[in-house]
Amino acid sequence: MQPIAPEADLSEHQLLRQTLSARVYDVARETALEPATLLSARLGQPVLLKREDQQPVFSFKLRGAYNRMASLDAGQRARGVIAASAGNHAQGVALAAARLGIRAVIVMPVTAPQVKVDAVRRFGGAQVEVVLAGDSYSDAQAAAARLQAEHGYTFVHPFDDPAVIAGQATVAMEILRQHPGPLHAIFVPVGGGGLLAGVAGYVKALRPEVKVIGVQTADSDAMAQSLDAGEPVNLAEVGLFSDGTAVKRVGDLTFALCQRHVDAMVRVDTDAICAAIRDVFQDTRSVPEPAGAMALAGLKQYVATHGAQQAPMVAVVSGANLNFDRLRFVAERAEVGEQREAVFAVTIPEERGSFRRFCTALDQRSITEFNYRIGNAAEAHIFVGVQTSRRDERETLIEALHAHGFGVLDLTDDELAKLHLRHMIGGRSPLAKDELLYRFEFPERPGALTRFLGHMHPDWNISLFHYRNQGADYGRILVGIQVPTDERALFQAFLQTLGYPYRDESENPAYRLLLRE
Template sequence: MNASLAQERTAFALTAASVLRRAETARVYEVAHHTALEHASLLSARIGAHVLLKREDQQPVFSFKLRGAYNRMAQLSAAERAKGVIAASAGNHAQGVALAASRLGIHATIVMPVTAPQVKVDAVRRFGGAFTEVVLAGDSYSDAQAEALRLREALDATFVHPFDDPDVIAGQATIALEILAQHPGPLQAIFVPIGGGGLIAGIASVIKACRPDVRVIGVQASDADSMAQALRAGTRVSLDEVGLFADGTAVKQVGDLTFSLCQQYVDDVLRVDTDAICAAIRDIYQDTRSIPEPSGALALAGLKQYVATRGVGDGTLVAVVSGANMNFDRLRFVAERAEVGEQREAVFAVTIPEQRGSFRRFCSALGQHAITEFNYRIGDAQAAHIFVGVQMARRGERDALADAFRANDFGVLDLTDDELAKLHLRHMIGGRSPLARDERLYRFDFPERPGALARFLDRMHPDWNISLFHYRNHGADYGRILVGIQVPPSEHALLRHFLSTLGYPHVDESDNPAYRLLLGA
């Protein structure tokens, strides 16, 4: 444990007033910026609240963590600087320490979990340059911290804690000073993401010292809710495992100092799931054209949940966008889940009779709803099991749609909240089928407009059967669709005529070796 930190803990407990004093003299602006407090006009209009985004993703390291890291390191004595520092981080604190080390000329050893996004690992090396050494160890921040504390003894370096340090907390608290200066008018609540608690401890302390009427509400991922559990239990708890989607806040145990401050000054802590975080990422993008990382969108996800469940009247709400160090490869997953998170997409397994005309009845039951995904493979002579995603215009429509399916005597299983189905089963529907005789396989480009599938079905020969269908909306002008059609060899000429007059671009994949190996009858 850092000596000054141990003295601070034993000498007195931090209070709102003491954090405020430290924040007012913090040295963050030698390297950090005053960030914008932007009106999220599109989201505000949609949810009926005045929403402001505190854009900490605009910092030089694309995260608020620079404030606390630099403020702590700027306080080091000449002797401490000569020995260097060591830190543990899931990524954003590491970048703050690296940039601070480079600016202050201090050698830094930084331990990061092996699960840290590569974009963050690369950024640490870039910001720190010759002053920084990166060590990868463990699967979470807590694992990395254990390794950093082990190395600290060997290196005799100062440990720069990512959250449980008075100077770090004070550095993060400068965000609250900025918010109050930028918005001196009525303010109902500030929503803050929580990992180890340094950010919310600093913000809550300053807010309660200056504007005790303003609510401070923390937000955690439901699978990494160490602060929520600690506050409920009245003591710090250590989680066995933490979810890693919101990797920047994946902390198994919150700090001593941060927990104490949160007990005193935080009004509530909300928990949000992955789909809600993905929807918040999209909301921020639509209003700012910037893409936050999952932890960076936590606060907004909580704000939206708060408004949906409690209402807000005409109050002003602030969400801290804490970071934007997003791995590009995650965007595919985020886009996949954002519609469900906003309850704009419902996912069903629908069972219809395996007979001519069933697909048309199914399309009729959909009404004006657009299909976002459609997966089917013939596998039963009596019943066809379809995985379908459907666009929702408003919340609550999915029950009505399920009723419409049942009115047509279709079996319905609502999978909208089923993680197994959304993560895995949607990609595993199909395989070989002994029923897929005389199957021809085609890739089509369907125009992304209502009625495109119905037009295809209406023009198809009534004696032909669809044995495979796969479609997923990817936001393009044309949908890429894979269709298996059972056509006797004697009718292949009719099939070619049908395809030529349909008007949809297509490719015959019937002889594709991968299809023959994995799906062919």
């Protein structure tokens, strides 16, 4: 890659100067800062949403991309630009290329949501060529580097560039202008760190009393780990649910700025993000993408930990490029993320009156899901979802069920149970000898499942297989494989060559209770 910037660092004075002179408003608009009335009432905390989902490309990324490309000299414009992106940065580059008349090659991972790929082609028109390569942003970046070396394109970095950071910092400039009164904190979603670096640097230069807090998913927390380590770190794998922030390594420049200016980092999980997507919808009737709701999920977690504050808190709703089919998954997980559903495996005697006693123990609470199949003459194992109003209500429910003589396994935080086993209750088999249970993730692309099966040893029998299309950009499967004890080492070697993230679930307590003979 060519150098990202003439400076090795970006001082507060330089960032302010570049932000105030940024050319973002040729294409971007000043987005609303509006109250989340319903959520504020529920939390007892004033919450404001910075609506970057209202941009022409439905994402803040347009700001930095256009500001960088508008600064190119005549020679750079003539040679054209290249960018690597999971989607939103690509859309910003595409629109900027069309407006500025610059040819752009945009490399996107094969796993990029189709809605983003289609939007890049629509915004860029004849000025843009889309190249699909690899399964992650890092793969796309490597492919872009090869093309840049071959053709002499100027690389438009999605985050680690002063002009890009200054463009993103205009989000903070608008927030402080739109709300000149007291603010407790601004919550910002983080991938490579361009938005967080810009917002934090600008806010701390003008309003140092306002906290700036970055939010990441627990499985894509490169910035949080880097700040803990005191230097940028490389993640071996990143979660794919929030594709807009799935970055294995943050930028050197963004790291330096965040290290100086960011007050704290918050990690959130998938369920919390799904609940935050619903919160935004309920207050605005718009649907953000997972990265777009991440900051609000972090805000809610912060309030739960530190309590409500008198001054408002701001969450940056960074984007709304969501595949429609993913809404099925979001709706299913939002209840747990909002701590409004507890999920249990309950063992009851296989006798008359047991179900009545079970319902009595629930004390009129609504059952959100109930799965049952007879297992043997003595016991029945039930998968049940129960509506709750707060997280500590789970303990009350467990105590009540124990008091009625029922065995209880709390599955509310068990990913295997929530994704797969809830659909497979009653699947014991005396024939599943030497069974190992594994979860795999693979990109939703043609041939991925065939590749997985093609690598299997012909003597290993698949005794359980569960796949459900969640409308996401990656597929998840649960596989039971019968592997004799003396072939376990060969099986481990197979896992290493497969190339997919995996997890051994053979000792998972829910699996052993509900599916294991």
